[in-house]
Amino acid sequence: MRSYVFPGDIEKRISAIGSQPIPYMRTDEFSRINKDSERILLKLIHCKNGRAILYTGSGTGAMSATVENYVSTKKKALVIDGGSFGHRWYEMCRYYGIPVFNYLVPFAQDIDYNDLEKTLSREKPDVFLCQHHETSTGQLFNLEKISAICRRHKISLVVDAISSFLAEELDMDALEIDICIVSSQKGLNIPPGLSVVFLRKNLNGHPWGRKGYYWDFEDNLRNLSRGQTPFSPATTLFLQLHARLEQLEAEGGEVKNIARVHHRAGIFRRLCREYGWEIPAEVPSFAITGFQTKEKTPGKVFRSLIEKHQTFIMPGDRPGFYRVSHMGLQTEEDLRELAGRIHEFETE
Secondary structure, three states: OEEOOOOOOOOHHHHHHOOOOOOOOOOHHHHHHHHHHHHHHHHHHOOOOOEEEEEEOOHHHHHHHHHHHOHHHOOOEEEEEOOHHHHHHHHHHHHOOOOEEEEEOOOOOOOOHHHHHHHHHHHOOOEEEEEOEEOOOOEEOOHHHHHHHHHHOOOEEEEEOOOOEOOEOOOHHHHOOOEEEEEOOOOOOOOOOEEEEEEOHHHOOOOOOOOOOOOOHHHHHHHHOOOOOOOOOOHHHHHHHHHHHHHHHHOOOOHHHHHHHHHHHHHHHHHHHHHOOEOOOOOEOOOEEEEEOOOOOOOHHHHHHHHHHOEEOEEOOOOOEEEEEOOOOOOHHHHHHHHHHHHHHHOO
């Protein structure tokens, strides 16, 4: 089986941890592992003296935790709705009864940053919610521009970096991002089931909203101070996370991984041009390549890859639009073989 979805193919050494006997988690040894994971995570995202809450739950759980504990303490939110994941912020704000303005961005287009600033001046939100990379389209938003706008208007910035972490450069402190969210199955390249909420140091002592029991920031931070979680964690995933973080630290940080992702994206995008596939994103992220095939039967490519080659890519919301992740283990030969098979099936 070959995987070009998230998390992609995982290194055997890290994957093997998942089949080992599961140790008891309420021990000093497990606490030391979790504290070390927090240390490395904060270093990778450049969040000095911040905190990193580890949850057993998907990225959507971490988004919910952020809305329950932080966004709920604000008067009004503005959401960048550039696809299904941006729209999720909007749905959550509505669910919790938080006043919210939904700033729509057309499919795979970049934000009109001048219009965005005018909208902020008119709507006057005090918290801004966006994706760094809208995974449903492949579009990368410019956090430098967004951060500058938010600073000018004194608006708190919250970013979902779930699919850009370790694929794009990201410096929480430099960008003055108050809260950032990532999850295990993207750039961290371990199985799904863990998410992380990063809190910048300026939020120390913030009066959290505490609208949800399981995701409660205060309870999780109190337990984190001793290297533990308030409830039973996905112990094996925590061990896989620590092994992966140690690997990244031994390589010198995030730079080498980002370079690998960029290299793979470059290879596959050259193949897209060879086969005449359009990449709709105005500013495509290196994390994935979203491309429009010429398939005659909707879904033909997706099903044929699975049934004939046990290979997985991600379908999109439009017929013939697919996404290939550049996370995990990939070689140039792998990508050439994948593109050739996609072309074969699109013409059948």
